[in-house]
Amino acid sequence: MSAPIRVEVDGLGKDFVGPDGRFTAVRDQTFAIDGGTRIGLIGESGSGKSTLARMIAGLATPTRGTVHVDGRDVHRLLATRAGRTEHWRAVQMVAQDTTSSFDPRRTLRDAVATPAVRLCGLTTVEANRRVDETLAFLSLPAALADRRPSDLSGGQRQRFALARALVVRPRLLVCDEVVSALDVSVQGTILNLLKNYSLEFGAAMLFVSHGLPATAFVSTSLMVMRAGAVVESGPVESVVTAPAHPYTRQLIAAYRGTPMAVAS
């Protein structure tokens, strides 16, 4: 098992320029993610979850503040080629919208194998074996890998996006709404797999989702975002049973209103 990761988020903030001027999508946030913890980031639409997650993953540039992975400034690391390799080998993100995240001209095997070669330094033969292992883990028939991204269903493409991230065996996996677009019948399978990956590899996770029950199942702790700021955080158990912020209470009440599924 590789060394557990330590991620420090310090005063991290982002502004966008909109039609009526500058507005703050993420207010300066400070927290840490340690190896093996799975943080569930929940919050209403537009609260800044994806923006925060993208900055932590190194996919968006912060307006203010820093992210350190194992003591090194991510956004400085990303300025060099060697630094990028080092960073993407440790941190992988699966984004909300997978339609645009694959090159339409390349096969999926190619897309999944590339990070294994470039980031992990595997030979083509080794990388292909790693791809097959990862596809088997995600219950993806290997034959699908020879297709192009447009020839798959949304759910299959979503699983290939997960495969492309897991193929490098990241120590931090950032997932942005990875199951929201999937069928209930596959959601459970994927959530089980993600949790198991983190348990087996001691990997940390940042799991962004608006689905509270799914997030609570996967995560060890929850962070609740509202209007660009984390308004509540703590172990899943305590946030769910004793929510402190009115928004969290409202969210949990919305789920309590749902008839519970039959226990099996």
Place this chain on the structure above:
Amino acid sequence: MRQNVLGPRAVPETAAPSPDQVDGSVLAVEGLRVRYPGASAEAISDISTVLAAGDRVALVGESGSGKSTTGLAVGGLLPRDAEVTADRFAIDGRPQPLMAPGVLPRRRPDVSMVFQDAMTCLDPVSTIGTQLRTVLRDATGASRAEAKVRAAEWLRRVGLDDTVRVLGSRPYELSGGMRQRVMIAIALCSRPRLVIADEPTSALDASLARQAMGLLTDLVRESGAAMLMISHDIDLCAEFTDRVLVMYAGRIVEEVASERLHTAAAHPYTRGLLASVPTLAGAGAEWLSAIPAPTGESGGCDFRARCRYATDRCAELPPLEAGVRCWHTADVLAAPGAAAPAVPPPSLREISLEEVPA
């Protein structure tokens, strides 16, 4: 009358009042089938249902089961080369052409659709304000000034209070959830008779999804319109509808009253769906239950290869009887938990170890 329409066809503009108009049905379909070009099987087979004014019906099922195809067929938006047939197809009691005449599919004027993928349905280059005002003016004949006021009102109704910023934004400048709410506003502001919502709230958090669903259902009730709600969120659907239709492999396999979903559902697939929904109560569970992955064709009952109750009898397609398409409902009701047990997932480490050659 069997309509079999592949191209333009004439339909009497003023059909005589049918029994549907008398009993007030908004949508009546019988034996609706769709086959896409080159496909070996029908995408949907033998779909029948009647929606009265004010009815709210949910259509649930997994990806590829034919939910969207059903919605598109009813909305008149199937690709031109799809082959559509039905024994009966009427909106507001008037028989409808199965495909609108013309080169491009055109939406039926009385039917509004809300789609799951807001990014591709909104015009990427014009502002939300322009798009909303255009629909308001075209559909309701509102003046420029009225449309401006009502556009802001509609945004507030779907929970977008920052109206100035949203009206001036282009779709990519909004979050996924905000775009989805804009779509709902655009679809509802034209005051349709039937609203078909295809995964309208999948991008919203739970409390906003509930608000949006509450809004949809309130508007439906106000206007006497009917609603066909397509979603994979079976519990959310059930909460806001009167009836749930469960689809599997292009067929309706179960029809059940929404309030009795958890107690009365008797099809193994419906049971499996219900058990695999994560719940807050089950947040501490080690693993979630899951329906086994699909394994290709099996013949007979389409669910056979994944079904834990299957017997030899299931080699024959069961009929939809008393709302369920299954030979063994008694066994299911006796042991509903068997539909989707919680089993530990595979181990990536073990997969990797096994396959590394010596």
